[in-house]
Amino acid sequence: MTIPVSAAGVHAVVFDFGGVLFDWSPLHVYRHLIADDAERLHFLTHVCSPEWNVRQDGGRSLVDGTEQLVREHPQHEGLIRAFYDRWKEMLRGPLDDGVALLKELHARQVPLFGLTNWSAETFPYARENYDFLDVFQDIVVSGVEQCIKPEPRIYQIALARYGRHLAGLKPGELVFIDDVKKNVEAAQALGWHGIHHVDAGSTREQLKGLGLPL
Template sequence: MTIHAVIFDFGGVLFDWSPHHLYRKLISDDHERQWFLDNICTQAWNTEQDAGRSLAEGTRSLIEQHPQHEHLIQAYYDRWHEMLPGPLSDGVAILEALHQADVPLFGLTNWSAETFPYARANYPFLRCFRDIVVSGELKLIKPDAAIYHASLRQVRAHLPDIQPEEVVFIDDVAGNIEAAMALGWQGIHHVSAQRTAARLRELGVGF
């Protein structure tokens, strides 16, 4: 088996994204902040925007449900960039080493189409990718099989003869890796950069 392309997830692998980075500034009490993020501005709600719903509609509908939290809900996307303080340097180091070794690199991320341009504009390492599938642009979301099919089509636009087993996908969410492997891809559940780098080398990826 030979790996001919590496596909990266972004959040938790290359980007240190977390609502806590913003809401620590807005809700000082740890338990109160966690309750708010577990019950009001939840990950499931954010995922709806990653799947293509507009930020304005997502914000409006949540404020209608919880008007007493309007200012905190409004802050989520008004100050979204404060949730993204910077890259995860050890993950980016793997990406850049693979790029230097001329390994074909692609992205597959659950990310709002409206906020992703901020990342493109502010993080030059994204230029290492030949192409990127952004869930909000396609209105598909991991772990739906359809977004993996879309990603493979994108890879084949650059590498026409590549087969699923010649692709390795790196993601910090185990369920997303399981979905990729169910389609015949190789998968690496990212828990540390050291383990991911070691697994890439086990798969024969030289860098």
């Protein structure tokens, strides 16, 4: 198989998952648990916050994260425990436009890799239930590596892992797609190409601009 190389020297495309390929949001659960908009926003900002959740993405166990938060906010115990008890309901499913783009690249024999901030305990559910993930040659999961985007270390781990599949792989031969701008900027600081994902159409055009066969 001949691996396509873009005009910009890109050998492979790296996808983030949440917000690019998956519709994941705590709102899918907490809209039903907390009726008041302001109360719900406060809870998801200051109790089950993104900063708290990302600690589990970084390797802390779901039990440890949950129990610590219950100790800090005992009045919200039921709502806190619902976060991981009902986590599967937060993963509504694939984002069809993003998955279509992924499959188009795969059909054109572009090497594909994953780099996701995701708990090691919950990622197996996605792996087992969404077969489009099979197109990836390798997936780096933050919870397994116990470091998270945008920390430089996880990009370094990813480059080394991907290099097992593409010998001699260099940072500038990768383009990384992520819906979080700081994660893209961290990759760019290490020499990767980066695309801040807003929608699949825009991302597709930027990939074409790099010379990917789309």
